[in-house]
Amino acid sequence: MINRNRLIEEFMELVQVDSETGYEGAISELLKTKFSGLGLKLEEDEAAVVTGHGANNLFVTLEAVGKGDAPVVFFTSHMDTVSPGKGIKPRLDEDGYLRSDGTTILGSDDKAGLAAMLEAIRVLKETGAEHGEVQFVITVGEESGLAGARALDRSKLRAEFGYALDSNGEVGSIATAAPSQSRIQIHVTGRSAHAGVNPEDGISAIQVASKAISRMPLGRIDRETTANIGRFEGGGATNVVCEYVKLLAEARSLDKAKLERQIQAMREAVEKTAAEFGATAKLEDELIYPSYNFVPDAPVVQTVTDAIRSLGLTPRTFQSGGGSDANVFNGLGVPTVNLGIGYEHIHTTKEQIKADDLVLTAELVTAIIGTTAAQRRSK
Known part of the structure; x- marks a missing residue:
């Protein structure tokens, strides 16, 4: 009809x-x-x-x-x-x-x-x-x-x-x-320095964040779980060691426990890497929907x-x-x-x-x- x-x-x-x-x-x-x-x-x-x-x-x-x-x-x-x-x-x-x-x-x-x-x-x-x-x-x-x-x-x-x-x-x-989705923000803080005069006194937040990302499980984790880095923000002049960057990411899963494990794996990767370099890092997550x-x-x-x-x-x-x-x-x-x-x-x-x-x-x-x-x- x-x-x-x-x-x-x-x-x-x-x-x-x-x-x-x-x-x-x-x-x-x-x-x-x-x-x-x-x-x-x-x-x-x-x-x-x-x-x-x-x-x-x-x-x-x-x-x-x-x-x-x-x-x-x-x-x-x-x-x-x-x-x-x-x-x-x-x-x-x-x-x-x-x-x-x-x-x-x-x-x-x-x-x-x-x-x-x-x-x-x-x-x-x-x-x-x-x-x-x-x-x-x-x-x-x-x-x-x-x-x-x-x-x-x-x-x-x-x-x-x-x-x-x-x-x-x-x-x-x-x-x-x-799947459920968690929205994730990662903040990495290093130390600025002149990139040509005394770079050894600086801690590059870009380098720390990049290393941390390489250690994270990302993409297709399993049949029910995925994760992705969507944005990398920070930095400025090339003659300054970058002090701060922010990453925007997400994790999804049909299984609540798997979602929590994925977020924890990302948190551990960034916190351990930051500690190795003498930087500081913080991961914030928010459940957007179940x-x-x-x-x-x-x-x-x-x-x-x-x-x-x-x-x-x-x-x-x-x-x-x-x-x-x-x-x-x-x-x-x-x-x-x-x-x-x-x-x-x-x-x-x-x-x-x-x-x-x-x-x-x-x-x-x-x-x-x-x-x-x-x-x-x-x-």
């Missing part, structure tokens, strides 16, 4: 509203108008105050129709995009792909999810199908380290489980596991698996190497998996999505809602 043309037109409308992360005001106002116009209850939290972003997280409720005895399910997508995301000019090409003109991203990450939500709501209203209460949670700042979800007002989330419409992969793909890992027969997985099969598709589970708002929702105690919605080459000017996958995503949202209601009625 998906209205293909309407869905494509709405997607194109959404991506043409500039909403680079941190500047979500305009897209938030448009979404509020759309959801309210469909008769849905809408609430906001105070995420803008907490994060400094351009809007709050939105909590939209579609009331139950019929018995209303289904569990409350939620769907989430984010309203922000990466750069370059200003002045997007979408087009539908002859091969069935939606693309930009090549000077910007397309914005299907994550406006494809938003468009699918809106179309599913319209279909449910047009058909009058029975369903339980459904929440739609639209976050800000996902592209800024899940900022909106991390600032989310938990009291406004009533759902028992849910689905993030925010992963690459074919429609029918289910990210049943995703991991999640679901078995195939977990209710949140089984529901979407049944829904995918009802569309004639083959479900496929996979372990993601990246984080999403789904990680945060799981940390809040609401079982959530991330779903593949078909977008490709995200975060680049080559980003694209098949119109067929946009339609399939909207169909999947309605199928999950229907499957949830049917499961409760059969109990």
Whole structure:
């Protein structure tokens, strides 16, 4: 029952509203108008105050129709995009792909999810199908380290489980596991000296940090764990022995104990190296989001698996190497998996999505809602 043309037109409308992360005001106002116009209850939290972003997280409720005895399910997508995301000019090409003109991203990450939500709501209203209460949670700042979800007002989330419409992969793909991430800062302080007159009196923070990095386990540690140095900052004139550098890094793992061991290995490498050279060092770490890992027969997985099969598709589970708002929702105690919605080459000017996958995503949202209601009625 998906209205293909309407869905494509709405997607194109959404991506043409500039909403680079941190500047979500305009897209938030448009979404509020759309959801309210469909008769849905809408609430906001105070995420803008907490994060400094351009809007709050939105909590939209579609009331139950019929018995209303289904569990409350939620769907989430984010309203922000990466750069370059200003002045997007979408087009539908002859091969069935939606693309930009090549000077910007397309914005299907994550406006494809938003468009699918809106179309599913319209279909449910047009058909009058029975369903339980459904929440739609639209976050800000996902592209800024899940900022909106991390600032989310938990009291406004009533759902028992849910689905993030925010992963690459074919429609029918289910990210049943995703790692936690710790953000790491490493500070190394040596001693300055004139590099030509008396370099032996100095302690190069660059040299110490470089040696420490060479001793760290980095990259792919094991199937569940990774680590990376992302930035090396410090130094100045070539005639001065560098006194201070700062490293920005991360570590990820599906296993909490492995994550802690990885961070400790990095800490030991930098502290021992600094001590050898007579420098000082400090490693600071912050857990940005927790991991999640679901078995195939977990209710949140089984529901979407049944829904995918009802569309004639083959479900496929996979372990993601990246984080999403789904990680945060799981940390809040609401079982959530991330779903593949078909977008490709995200975060680049080559980003694209098949119109067929946009339609399939909207169909999947309605199928999950229907499957949830049917499961409760059969109990």
